[in-house]
Amino acid sequence: MKTLFAAVAMACIAGAAAAQDASLTANFGEVRLRAGFTPDPYTVSITAGGSIDGSRLPGSCTGSISSAPDFELTYTAGSFPLIFRTxxxxxxxxxxxGPDGQWxxxxxSYGDGDAMVRFNHPQSGTYDVWVGKFSGGTASARLQITETP
Known part of the structure; x- marks a missing residue:
């Protein structure tokens, strides 16, 4: 019985994450950056939001998002933090x-309705990024990637 329960729980978690498909082409492009990149911040104009409820993902995710990532960063880490802001x-x-498969x-956290995720000791690898809209629908936004706190 415990095995059946565990299998059902894992299927539910996998199903929730399956709506977000990191293998799809990013909606607003991709870039490769190395620690110490310039210009810093690297900024991308995007349309935030989509038709999928981000709260279905593990953790404290929220907002409406699309199936495909909005942006994909392949990063070669160094000694700097890596910060994403909206x-x-x-x-x-x-x-x-993240590159570790975690959400x-x-x-x-960035204040005034804007979000921020900071990796103090980032890993090298691919970061698939979705920018959501809290109240549903879509909105114009900018994604900033920086190593400067």
Whole structure:
């Protein structure tokens, strides 16, 4: 019985994450950056949001997002932190699938309705980034990638 329960629980978790498909082409492009990159911050204009409820993912994820990542960063780490921020006149969220396969989420840590996820000791690898809209729908936004706190 415990084995059946564990299998059902894992299927539910996998199903929730399956709606976000990091293998899809990112909606607003991709970039390869190495520690010490310039210009810093690296900024991308995107449309935040989508039709999928981000709260279905593990952790404290929230906001409406798309199936495909909005942006993909392949990063070669060094001694700097790696920080993702959103900037928008709407309330935006961040959902990141890191190189370790873990989900990292934020709603308002950058203040004023903007989100921020900081990796103090980032791993080298691919970061798939979804920028969500808290109240559903879509909104114009900018994603900033920086090593400067």
């Amino acid at each position: 900037l928008s006149s709407e309330d935006t969220t961040l959902i990141i699938n 990292y989420c934020d709603d308002d």
